Amino acid sequence: MIQEYLLRSLRSLMLHRLRTLLSTLGILFGVVAVVAMLSIGEGAKQETLKQIEQLGINTLIIRQNSLSEEQQGNARSKKSRGLTVEDSLKLNKGVPHLLWQAPVKVIKASLPGTLQNTAPEILAVTNDYKEIKGLRLSEGRFICNADKERKNLICVLGAEVARSLGTAGHKGKTLRIGSIPFQILGILQSTEWQESKNAVIASTNVNQAIFIPLGSEEGLRTYQTPENDMLSEIILQVQPNQDLWSISQVIDNILSRLHGNFQDYQIVLPQALLNQAQQTQRTFNLVLGSIAAISLLVGGIGIMNMMLANVSERVKEIGIRRALGATKRDILLQFLTETLLLTLSGAILGAIIGVCCAFAINYFAGWNTIVTVWSLLLSLGMAAGVGICSGLYPAYQAAILDPIVALRKE
Amino acid sequence: MLNNASRQIIIELKGLMKRYQMGHSIVHALQGVDLKVVQGELLAIMGASGSGKSTLLHLLGCLDTPTEGKYLLDQKEVSNLSDNALAEIRANKIGFVFQSFNLIPQLTVFENVAMPFLYQRKEQDKEMLKKMITESLTSVGLAHRINHHPYELSGGEMQRVAIARALATKPLLILADEPTGNLDSENGKSILQLLKGLNSRGVTIIIVTHDPSVAAHCPRLVRMKDGRIIEERYT
Numbered sequence: 001m002i003q004e005y006l007l008r009s010l011r012s013l014m015l016h017r018l019r020t021l022l023s024t025l026g027i028l029f030g031v032v033a034v035v036a037m038l039s040i041g042e043g044a045k046q047e048t049l050k051q052i053e054q055l056g057i058n059t060l061i062i063r064q065n066s067l068s069e070e071q072q073g074n075a076r077s078k079k080s081r082g083l084t085v086e087d088s089l090k091l092n093k094g095v096p097h098l099l100w101q102a103p104v105k106v107i108k109a110s111l112p113g114t115l116q117n118t119a120p121e122i123l124a125v126t127n128d129y130k131e132i133k134g135l136r137l138s139e140g141r142f143i144c145n146a147d148k149e150r151k152n153l154i155c156v157l158g159a160e161v162a163r164s165l166g167t168a169g170h171k172g173k174t175l176r177i178g179s180i181p182f183q184i185l186g187i188l189q190s191t192e193w194q195e196s197k198n199a200v201i202a203s204t205n206v207n208q209a210i211f212i213p214l215g216s217e218e219g220l221r222t223y224q225t226p227e228n229d230m231l232s233e234i235i236l237q238v239q240p241n242q243d244l245w246s247i248s249q250v251i252d253n254i255l256s257r258l259h260g261n262f263q264d265y266q267i268v269l270p271q272a273l274l275n276q277a278q279q280t281q282r283t284f285n286l287v288l289g290s291i292a293a294i295s296l297l298v299g300g301i302g303i304m305n306m307m308l309a310n311v312s313e314r315v316k317e318i319g320i321r322r323a324l325g326a327t328k329r330d331i332l333l334q335f336l337t338e339t340l341l342l343t344l345s346g347a348i349l350g351a352i353i354g355v356c357c358a359f360a361i362n363y364f365a366g367w368n369t370i371v372t373v374w375s376l377l378l379s380l381g382m383a384a385g386v387g388i389c390s391g392l393y394p395a396y397q398a399a400i401l402d403p404i405v406a407l408r409k410e
Numbered sequence: 411m412l413n414n415a416s417r418q419i420i421i422e423l424k425g426l427m428k429r430y431q432m433g434h435s436i437v438h439a440l441q442g443v444d445l446k447v448v449q450g451e452l453l454a455i456m457g458a459s460g461s462g463k464s465t466l467l468h469l470l471g472c473l474d475t476p477t478e479g480k481y482l483l484d485q486k487e488v489s490n491l492s493d494n495a496l497a498e499i500r501a502n503k504i505g506f507v508f509q510s511f512n513l514i515p516q517l518t519v520f521e522n523v524a525m526p527f528l529y530q531r532k533e534q535d536k537e538m539l540k541k542m543i544t545e546s547l548t549s550v551g552l553a554h555r556i557n558h559h560p561y562e563l564s565g566g567e568m569q570r571v572a573i574a575r576a577l578a579t580k581p582l583l584i585l586a587d588e589p590t591g592n593l594d595s596e597n598g599k600s601i602l603q604l605l606k607g608l609n610s611r612g613v614t615i616i617i618v619t620h621d622p623s624v625a626a627h628c629p630r631l632v633r634m635k636d637g638r639i640i641e642e643r644y645t
Contacts, residue, residue: 004528015516320512323473324575325501325529327494403473407512 009338012310013345023306024346026299027386031347031379033292035354037285038375040361043368044281048274054193054203058099059132060248061268062234062255071264078260082230085214087258094254095247097239102129106232107212109178109220118164121204122177124214132237135206140171140186147185147213155182156211159190175210178220182212244269296382299346300390307339307394318398319406332399339391340384347383351376419485420582420614421447421470426479426489428465428637439465441637442479447583447616452609454625455618457634464587466634467618471504471585472496484582501529505576509588511568513560513575520556523547523575530579546578547571550604566597573604583614590624602627 013020055061064083067075075082088103095101107122129135130142142156155175162169162184174181193205238247248267255265311318318331326334355376358369428440440462447453457463468474469481472488475496481489488499505526506512513522523543527534547553550570560568569589576584586605590598606627609615617628625631626645633641 011516316512317514320514321525321529322497323471323500323506323512324526325497327497327529329494330497330529404468407473407508410510 005334005337006341008334009341012314012338013342016310019306020342023302024299024342024349026295026302027343027346027383028299028350028353030292030296030299030386031350031383032354032357033288033295034379034382035351035371035375036357036361036369037288037292038378039354039358039369039371040288040367041281041285042370042372042375043362044277046370047368048278051203052270052274055270057271058238058240058242058244059270060236060238060244060251061270062236062251063266063268064230064232065264065266067264075259075262075264078262080259080262080264082259083234083265084229084231087255088231088234090254090258091234091236091251095236095238095250097242097247098236099239100128100131100237102126102132102235103214103231104129104233104235105214105217105230107177107217107220111210112165112168112176114166114168115161115164118161118208120158120161121209122212123204123209124212124217126214129211129235132235133206135191136189137186138189140184142186143211143213148215151215151218152213153180153182153216153219154185154213156186156188157184158188158205158207158209158211160207161210162187177210177212180219182216244271296386299343300386303339303343303387304390304394306342307335307391308397310338311335311394311398314398315401315406315409318401319403319409322401322403323407328399331401332395335395335398336388336391339395340387343383343387343390344380347380350383351379354379417448417450419446420449420483421445422480422482422485424480424482426466426469426476426481428462428469428474429477439637440469440476443637443639445632445639447614449614450609450612451614451616451630452606452628453616453630453632454628455616455632455634456620456622456625458620461634462637463618463620463634465637467585467587467616470616471506472499497529498531501526501531502579503582505579505581505584507569507572507576507584507586507589509591511560511565511572511592513568513571515560517559518556519547519552519558519560519563519571522560522571523578526575526579542580543574543578546574549577549608550574564597565593566600569593569597569601570604573601573608577608577613583616584608586615586617588619588621589617590621591619598624 062083085103088101092098092101102125105124107124109122111120111122123129125143126148127142127144135142137156138159140156143154146152147154155177157165157169157175165175168175169184169187171184171187173184175184176182188206190207193207236251238244248269251267256263259265321331355371358371361367362369423443423445426440426443429436429438431437443466455463455466465474469476472483473496475491476489479489480487483499484503488496491499514525517525520543523546524539527539544553544556547556550573552567552570552574555563555567555571560571563571589605590601593601602624605615605617617624619625630644631642632639
């Protein structure tokens with residue numbers, strides 16, 4: 001019986017192909033919007049999670065601002081030396097709930113030609129960096145406190161750097177940084193790292209980094225300037241479930257005292273920024289969701305309109321069917337199946353186009369999009385709901401026709 | 411029909427009345443109709459338009475219910491059944507033939523004839539169904555047109571398909587409403603011959619018409635005027 005209904009519905013829809021196609025467009029676009037929206041949302045969510053992973057959880061980042069000439073003069077007059085190891089030591093004492101604290105200095109120095117393609121970053125760090133970033137070694141060990149104190153000329157390589165160096169990148173070999181040979185002490189495990197164009201906060205790709213003990217870079221200095229003492233950033237990790245905002249206030253108090261009230265640094269709260277990004281995402285979802293809802297609504301009206309026309313064109317047929325023994329329910333189901341088939345075919349087409357859109361957005365706009373099965377099911381379900389709602393009235397109109405009146409219609 | 415008494419009565423009307431409202435006035439379409447039809451009869455109901463013959467046809471066909479009176483179909487009271495119960499009776503016991511053929515243009519001849527089975531709500535063997543439909547089409551001489559669409563047929567052929575559709579489910583009776591009204595005299599005659607042939611094989615047929623030449627083919631004639639039977643005669 002159901003098969004019979006479906007076949008019959010399909011046939012009567014195929015009878016007016018153009019009309020059928022046009023009337024499903026609203027549903028089609030609605031479903032496209034839903035699928036695209038959910039894929040963008042899911043992509044953004046996954047990206048945010050990945051960023052949190054890459055930045056470390058419960059972290060605060062203090063960054064040295066790059067200063068203009070004028071600001072540099074200003075800084076000198078206020079006796080601020082920028083972000084220094086000294087600051088880092090003071091923070092160690094002053095910041096509550098602190099777990100780890102990693103001062104980072106980005107070093108500019110020449111490297112062997114084999115590394116030109118990798119273009120690694122050289123970072124002078126301490127042991128805490130490994131803890132915050134959750135780094136793991138495939139070989140050897142990471143920089144320890146003794147290395148830092150003795151300013152040992154050793155280095156730890158990111159997985160890709162080691163790979164590019166080939167045999168020269170093995171543990172125990174030496175790597176020439178600037179003019180100084182550093183002994184390779186350890187090699188990191190490769191970690192998943194995804195570059196995202198719209199990352200809220202730039203993060204270092206540890207696979208492409210060379211780590212040396214903080215302090216050991218002294219010999220690499222080509223000339224003496226105050227900047228040589230400056231850190232690029234200090235990463236702090238605090239215990240879980242702390243109010244990062246109030247901790248950032250404490251940090252700001254300490255630093256502004258040390259820097260003579262001169263704001264040559266900024267405190268970044270990755271989670272706060274990510275929350276903000278999610279807020280933006282939510283607004284975006286709301287807009288796209290409204291478009292989808294309006295489109296589905298208009299689509300539903302279009303379909304209802306077509307089905308009403310359909311019913312009034314087929315009054316005679318309804319009369320014949322009733323005379324031959326069809327009940328009101330039979331007629332109702334017949335027209336409802338037809339509407340449902342109409343909306344679902346539009347929805348399936350829309351879902352296919354929506355998936356294509358998701359890929360296109362990824363390709364052209366570079367946004368991360370992920371199509372999930374439940375998003376497809378949800379959009380089809382919504383379309384089916386619209387189909388039933390807009391089909392019910394025309395089908396009811398068909399069902400309550402008086403067979404005698406219907407038969408008389410020419 | 412000399413042996414009417416020995417045959418089963420399939421229709422019995424007792425004081426059937428039908429009134430309906432039309433604007434501000436009440437129309438008395440039927441004002442007490444008594445009628446008995448036995449199995450195997452070929453009966454013509456005649457009357458001018460407005461005589462109540464169409465209303466009677468709708469009541470006989472269970473498309474409508476009477477305002478007063480009794481209607482026993484196959485010895486069961488059907489005058490106060492629900493809409494669904496009436497639909498079931500139409501599907502199983504009655505075959506309709508209309509003046510304007512009333513085939514569904516999108517469906518093939520076979521599908522048109524198959525349609526009543528769809529509403530019988532019985533588990534039917536597909537092969538068996540196919541056999542019944544083909545048989546029915548063969549009996550009206552259209553087995554070779556089985557996959558054609560109605561628009562490919564002549565008027566006479568369309569009416570034959572309609573008769574095949576009415577016949578296929580082997581109903582208790584066939585109700586024909588002006589079956590020759592839309593046909594030329596030659597096609598009309600052949601349709602009447604076909605109905606007579608079916609009747610001679612035992613099918614009960616009631617023809618509603620205003621055409622005396624059609625009525626002349628029927629052994630029993632019922633004449634109506636103003637919602638009443640004014641003449642009943644056997645020829």
